[in-house]
Amino acid sequence: MGASTVTAGMGLRRATLFVRDLDRMRAFYEGVFGLTLYRELEVDLSRVKALPIGAANPESGSARFIILRGADPLVGMVGLMQVTAPALPEANHDVRRLGYGSVALVMAVKDADQAAADAARLGGEVIQPVTTARNIGDVAGEFVPVKMFMAYDPEGHFLEVFAPL
Structure with a gap:
């Protein structure tokens, strides 16, 4: 059921982390894991209404988004997204205690x-x-x-x- 549709090059391509400081996090993932920039863009959040940003979907807003990759050109990438407007609320759980919803x-x-x-x-x-x-x-x-x-x-x-x- 569904597994037959997964072939070479298919499957999980990227995990995207929502971050407070994109530049600091980019330096971390490039410096520790040797990831390199694949794509960088500004996102108009009003054009992505299905993305549940913050407490409610914004009528307007923006984010900086980059994708970093390793040796494989398409698999195993890490996305970093910093919502620049509206400001995101702080996490409502202790991020240093793993549990449901943790990655x-x-x-x-x-x-x-x-x-x-x-x-x-x-x-x-x-x-x-x-x-x-x-x-x-x-x-x-x-x-x-x-x-x-x-x-x-x-x-x-x-x-x-x-x-x-």
Whole structure:
């Protein structure tokens, strides 16, 4: 049911994070994960009425939006959107306590130690230091040995980061 429509190049392309400071978050994701700019644009929110921004859909408003990508040209991209008007309300939950509605971004890197150091240097918070572990990571869904750490980006989005050994 539905699975037959997913072929190579199909499926999840991008996760978009709503952020307060797009420039700071761009520097973080470029500096830690080596992502590069794919697209940058200003969004007129009045043209996207179905997007539930803030407490109510605005009649007018704007956002800055960028898409960053890694080595694959179309899969695994991260979008960053900063609503510039109207101002968004603060989160009504503790973003540093995972629960329903939380998202974990799982990122693969070449060097977990360097990525953890970069994350801390660029304003992230490493909550589990780099350790040797196992992570689901091969094409068959089997566990592979990895070095990994867990962190929050500068705005509290949860990250699980690993480097295959």
